[in-house]
Amino acid sequence: MAEVLVYVDHVDGAVRKPTLELLTLARRIGEPVAVALGAGAADTAATAAEYGAVRVLTADAPEFADYLVVPKVDALQAAYQAVNPAAVLFPSSAEGKEIAARLAVRIGSGIITDAVDLEQGAEGPVATQSVFAAAYTTKSRITKGTPVITVKPNSAAPEAAPAAGAAEALEVSFSEQATGTKVVSRAARESTGRPDLTEAAIVVSGGRGVGGAENFPVVEALADSLGAAVGASRAAVDAGWYPHTNQVGQTGKTVSPQLYIAAGISGAIQHRAGMQTSKTIVAVNKDAEAPIFDLVDYGVVGDLFEVVPQLTEEVKTRKG
């Protein structure tokens, strides 16, 4: 059976959830061969194998952390040459997409980014994408070279399928470009203790209607009662009320949770681009004409400072 390279996104050996989804999707196309790079790479092997990796190629070198993107492209190119895969899959993170794109140029292949589903077609993998702020769904394939595809988080439910994968050292020689962009310093983002925005099953977002940073705890309290991640519209981010890492939309994160709750968000096209594929959408907005109500499964026209705290209390009561 053909092998499929899967780039492992991990933090010091802890595999992030989108990679498990990717391994699950990869099995529709062939046998997953995981590639993990940097500190803790070998520690990913057990998890990768649990989700179906038949082999786990690992490499660690200071270059992976000290320089931007290119050392990883060199490593993926080495893995590509060693494995001669039927496809190469990456999670659609900023870095995943950049590595994928440069690899595609090097190996003379086409690239598809931000797939939301993947299946095996008669002429290779077929990727489903959501375009024009999710107004359309397209099906595309790559017509030149080995398909390189990046897949968005929450595109599949991770399913375990234990395989034999064990860590094997991948031989990497770095190109001249590898040391071009130096990472002078890196500050890891502080964990909020809440689920990751792109991975969460429930997201509660606040917009301009929240009115100020001092009011965001109203949104956070609801999120915490539901075990949800917190999102924000660009208006709220631009006003400095909430960090940009929490922005949902075209220039923020794309989320596709089971439940999306928008409080004080009007539903501009750029915001919709980031949340329209959510399964169930709920909104609280005091303007009955707000476009967000066109999307909702359930909407409450009212003041979020009345409705949201009442909802939070009720959730807590019901959960006991």
Add this chain to the structure above:
Amino acid sequence: MSLRIVVCVKYVPDATGDRHFAEDLTLDRDDVDGLLSELDEYAVEQALQIAEECRRGDDEAEITVLTVGPEDAKDALRKALSMGADKAVHVEDDDLHGTDALGTSLVLARAVEKTGYDLVICGMASTDGTMGVLPAILAERLGVPQVTLLSEVSVEDGTVKGRRDGDTATEHLEAALPAVVSVTDQSGEARYPSFKGIMAAKKKPVTSWDLSDLDIEAEEVGLESAWTKVDGAEERPARTAGTIVKDEGEGGKQLAAFLAGQKFI
């Protein structure tokens, strides 16, 4: 020393218009107004700021805006010129219809080389295709450092520095020129063109190149030789109309009942 900045911009359909596909599954440009991608305005703005800083230090700087696109794409160049860029290059060729990101990056790379550059600045992504990978591809093709997705950027003594806010960390990056940079919408609001700027833009030079000027064969670009193929496009079914209630004091409880019914609580 003169700093040569090339800003790559895209002419895109207005996102608030009704964007759809033409029969050959390329973007239908006829029915929607086009404009300079808002995300590229941030690139023009940072180019202007870098050039201004340079001139304050008594160095010279020159900003060229570059676009690949149909005739109307000149509007995007005009806008950038009216914001303050010095000159423009428009690559236009009928054979370019349907070119994908890899093909476009080839054209941009050749055009950037022909223009001459120390620094290439791009927006973080286009507002229509939204792949966000073009700057990385351009750096790969040009063989120069990639310093991308910056929310802060500066140039000093032949070095470009910037801050990249990633998913899990914030990084400070540094690379020697020449380099390719992309900036995010966190890099600072773009200026509005002044009346004077708009008038001045009319007199600024716009050079037109076609594929032969760039030594690119028609077979290397266009829909037929695209590296990817769209087999089908379907309009997403409209979401079925939901229940909307007016809060009469029990809105939060009603919402909770709905969520419980959906098994979220």
